[in-house]
Amino acid sequence: MSATPVPLRRDPNLVGIGLFIASESLFFLGVVIAYGVFREQGLATAKAQLDLGRTAIFSALLFASSGTVARAVATRSRAWLALTVALGAAFLIGQSLEYVRLLGAGLRPGTELFGTTFFTLTGLHALHVLVGLALLSTLLGASTARRSRVGASAWEGIAMYWHFVDAVWVVVFSVVYLGTFVG
Amino acid sequence: MSTFALVHRPAAFATAGVLRTVDHKDIGVMYVLMGVGFLIVGGIEALLLRVQLATPNERVLDPSTYDQLFTMHGLTMIFLVAVPILVGFANYVVPLQIGARDVAFPRLNALSFWLSLFGGVLLYLSFVAGGAPDAGWFAYAPLTEPSHAVGSGMDWYIFGLAVNGAGTIIGAINLAVTILLMRCPGMVMGRAPMFTWMVLITSVLILGAYPILTSALVMLLVDRELGGRFFDPAGGGNATLWQHLFWSFGHPEVYVVILPAFGMISEIVPVFSGKPLFGYRFVAGSGIAIGFLAFGVWAHHMFAVGLGDAENAFFSATSMLIAVPTGVKIFNWLATMWRGRIRLEMPMVFALGFIASFVVGGLTGVSLGVVPLDLYTTDSYYVVGHLHYVLFGGTFMAVFAGLYYWFPKVTGRFLGHRLGLAHFWLTLVGLTLAFLPLHLLGIEGMPRRVWTYPAGLGWEWPNLIATVGSFVIAAGTIALALNVWRSLRTGDRAGDDPWDAYTLEWSTPSPPPAYNFDAIPTVRGKRPLWDRKHPDRTDPS
Numbered sequence: 001m002s003a004t005p006v007p008l009r010r011d012p013n014l015v016g017i018g019l020f021i022a023s024e025s026l027f028f029l030g031v032v033i034a035y036g037v038f039r040e041q042g043l044a045t046a047k048a049q050l051d052l053g054r055t056a057i058f059s060a061l062l063f064a065s066s067g068t069v070a071r072a073v074a075t076r077s078r079a080w081l082a083l084t085v086a087l088g089a090a091f092l093i094g095q096s097l098e099y100v101r102l103l104g105a106g107l108r109p110g111t112e113l114f115g116t117t118f119f120t121l122t123g124l125h126a127l128h129v130l131v132g133l134a135l136l137s138t139l140l141g142a143s144t145a146r147r148s149r150v151g152a153s154a155w156e157g158i159a160m161y162w163h164f165v166d167a168v169w170v171v172v173f174s175v176v177y178l179g180t181f182v183g
Numbered sequence: 184m185s186t187f188a189l190v191h192r193p194a195a196f197a198t199a200g201v202l203r204t205v206d207h208k209d210i211g212v213m214y215v216l217m218g219v220g221f222l223i224v225g226g227i228e229a230l231l232l233r234v235q236l237a238t239p240n241e242r243v244l245d246p247s248t249y250d251q252l253f254t255m256h257g258l259t260m261i262f263l264v265a266v267p268i269l270v271g272f273a274n275y276v277v278p279l280q281i282g283a284r285d286v287a288f289p290r291l292n293a294l295s296f297w298l299s300l301f302g303g304v305l306l307y308l309s310f311v312a313g314g315a316p317d318a319g320w321f322a323y324a325p326l327t328e329p330s331h332a333v334g335s336g337m338d339w340y341i342f343g344l345a346v347n348g349a350g351t352i353i354g355a356i357n358l359a360v361t362i363l364l365m366r367c368p369g370m371v372m373g374r375a376p377m378f379t380w381m382v383l384i385t386s387v388l389i390l391g392a393y394p395i396l397t398s399a400l401v402m403l404l405v406d407r408e409l410g411g412r413f414f415d416p417a418g419g420g421n422a423t424l425w426q427h428l429f430w431s432f433g434h435p436e437v438y439v440v441i442l443p444a445f446g447m448i449s450e451i452v453p454v455f456s457g458k459p460l461f462g463y464r465f466v467a468g469s470g471i472a473i474g475f476l477a478f479g480v481w482a483h484h485m486f487a488v489g490l491g492d493a494e495n496a497f498f499s500a501t502s503m504l505i506a507v508p509t510g511v512k513i514f515n516w517l518a519t520m521w522r523g524r525i526r527l528e529m530p531m532v533f534a535l536g537f538i539a540s541f542v543v544g545g546l547t548g549v550s551l552g553v554v555p556l557d558l559y560t561t562d563s564y565y566v567v568g569h570l571h572y573v574l575f576g577g578t579f580m581a582v583f584a585g586l587y588y589w590f591p592k593v594t595g596r597f598l599g600h601r602l603g604l605a606h607f608w609l610t611l612v613g614l615t616l617a618f619l620p621l622h623l624l625g626i627e628g629m630p631r632r633v634w635t636y637p638a639g640l641g642w643e644w645p646n647l648i649a650t651v652g653s654f655v656i657a658a659g660t661i662a663l664a665l666n667v668w669r670s671l672r673t674g675d676r677a678g679d680d681p682w683d684a685y686t687l688e689w690s691t692p693s694p695p696p697a698y699n700f701d702a703i704p705t706v707r708g709k710r711p712l713w714d715r716k717h718p719d720r721t722d723p724s
Contacts, residue, residue, distance in 0.1 A: 110411060120402060
């Protein structure tokens with residue numbers, strides 16, 4: 001929209017979002033450390049209760065959404081953006097199914113340490129996915145209604161946040177699921 | 184709306200401007216006013232604590248109230264006084280110093296302020312909701328678990344600090360982006376004023392530290408509201424985990440509230456010595472070193488936990504190490520003064536007071552880094568004496584120096600010199616009386632956070648002197664309030680550049696217009712205003 005585009009490295013919005021993501025990473029680091037501290041105590045329950053296969057499939061959908069959002073930004077494509085929202089929503093549905101199953105088996109944040117750490121870590125991530133979906137949907141709506149007025153920082157910034165949400169899940173999935181069943 | 188309206192037509196500002204202003208100068212002043220408001224509350228809490236401790240077997244407060252008051256005193260002074268006041272100074276001064284018209288995100292700036300304030304209000308609502316948090320400002324588990332903290336005080340602690348912290352994090356992002364991207368032409372980082380440098384490092388520290396506190400608060404919330412077991416040893420949890428997480432935040436936080444103070448002193452000492460800052464690169468570099476080391480010293484708060492000799496030795500070593508860059512700064516200030524034309528105006532007087540009292544707090548800090556000495560004095564009044572020397576003798580003395588320095592810029596009027604001297608001497612004598620005897624008490628074995636103590640332990644005199652000292656500090660603060668009140672009404676006009684200073688904020692009118700600069704300045708050295716006053720000379724700095 002502006003005549004002389006600011007290089008992305010010097011765009012205040014993107015630098016600001018970068019710093020925000022850095023601080024968010026430390027927030028998750030705290031919770032991941034806590035999960036690690038109590039991992040041994042929860043391992044037996046984790047092995048018995050977690051569904052690695054199904055979660056891996058839904059995780060793949062979330063990982064794929066990083067690719068679709070990158071396509072969306074590169075081509076300013078609303079179709080790719082809509083696909084990203086769909087993939088993110090599918091991941092959340094997968095998480096909900098996992099939660100329903102675990103809650104049905106009697107696991108609660110208060111029943112044992114594994115419940116405490118599992119629901120806290122994955123719940124906080126799910127909240128971030130939800131925020132990301134709200135941002136993507138807003139971008140989708142805004143770019144439909146007044147396409148020319150949505151600036152580069154909105155596309156790039158929201159995509160950065162979405163990549164971050166995805167990257168956190170790489171860590172969480174590795175620690176919680178792969179860490180339980182592999183090795 | 185502008186700072187001019189805020190200062191000169193406060194009623195008009197209060198009715199409309201305060202809610203919608205996004206001007207960095209207004210928000211800076213509002214942050215400082217928030218800090219002052221909570222300073223009065225936290226100060227009264229401190230006086231009540233000191234009255235209770237003045238003599239043995241005192242019964243002014245009941246034990247439960249006492250616990251709430253020392254917890255709220257600590258939380259207030261750190262989160263609602265020191266941080267907001269320093270962020271307020273940064274908000275006001277940094278855009279002016281770097282030749283910008285505002286911060287990078289003015290509306291986010293207003294959000295930061297209101298979140299910080301709202302967090303403070305939430306924390307204080309605990310008093311009317313059945314009792315304030317009472318587990319100390321660092322709230323060790325399991326005192327905070329539902330089994331031990333039955334009221335809602337700890338929940339207000341969680342929400343108050345989380346909301347306040349969100350405001351502080353957003354503010355730090357804003358300041359960091361402003362400093363990184365909005366400096367005027369010619370102002371590379373190697374020419375940025377030292378206060379701006381220290382605010383940048385502080386912002387990075389906030390972004391590294393506060394999120395860890397937030398994650399610990401979320402875990403505590405899960406424990407309290409969802410029956411979680413993170414910090415509950417009875418349920419298999421780990422109380423030490425809270426200590427690690429809290430101090431991973433808490434020790435960087437100490438540097439969050441001292442680095443901007445270092446920045447203020449690094450502005451004031453050169454101006455009133457008539458010289459450039461000695462060793463600019465070392466002052467900036469030592470700040471960066473402190474920033475890194477700040478994240479590697481947290482367990483020196485935990486020597487008595489029994490982490491093990493290797494861990495204790497490591498954190499003892501890093502704690503010694505962080506004293507080195509701090510000492511570098513002290514020597515840089517002294518060398519700046521060396522053979523300078525020193526003008527003992529009030530900012531400089533407070534800067535000297537800062538250096539003297541901060542050195543005491545710094546040295547006792549090093550002594551606490553020695554594991555055997557720490558094991559003897561941990562959780563005693565020795566620690567309380569140390570931290571008050573650093574935070575009051577350090578941060579607050581520097582804030583007072585900064586207040587006398589920048590007040591003429593903000594209001595257009597000087598603060599009075601005689602009342603200023605009264606404020607200074609009452610503060611210096613008061614803090615010596617209030618905090619020096621605490622070291623003695625600690626060495627004699629008086630634990631911190633006890634509600635009262637029996638007679639005959641040799642604790643009577645130091646406690647009485649400390650209580651007298653706390654009231655002397657209060658008297659000094661009243662002198663400051665009088666000074667501000669008189670100055671706003673009848674103070675001497677200051678003009679644009681009353682101190683013959685070096686940095687760009689003094690090139691604007693006092694108070695500066697909403698847009699700060701008619702034209703964005705271009706700078707060619709570390710002291711742009713000096714360059715402008717001496718167009719034919721090259722800055723020796």
